[in-house]
Amino acid sequence: MDMGCCDPKAPRVVRIKVGDGEVGLRGIDMIAKTVRGLNLERDEDIKQELLSRAKLFNYIPDPANEKYANALYQYYLTEKERV
Secondary structure, three states: OOOHHHOOOOOOEEEEEEOOEEEEEEOHHHHHHHHHOOOOOOHHHHHHHHHHHHHHHOOOOHHHHHHHHHHHHHHHHHHHHHO
């Protein structure tokens, strides 16, 4: 049975600002929650963990790693405040 886009277990797409544009990334809500549970202290460690996990579900070109890491970190901070 093909659940396609309607599979409730599929990672959802969240739109975030990356650099001057906006992109949709799959699974970043779940990634942020998982990384939060790791209790990492250094911002750079958090950014790298977010980026490496986001790359599992999304194509992120290597030259854009820093922009994406910063954008993911901002999303992570915003979501942390909501919890």
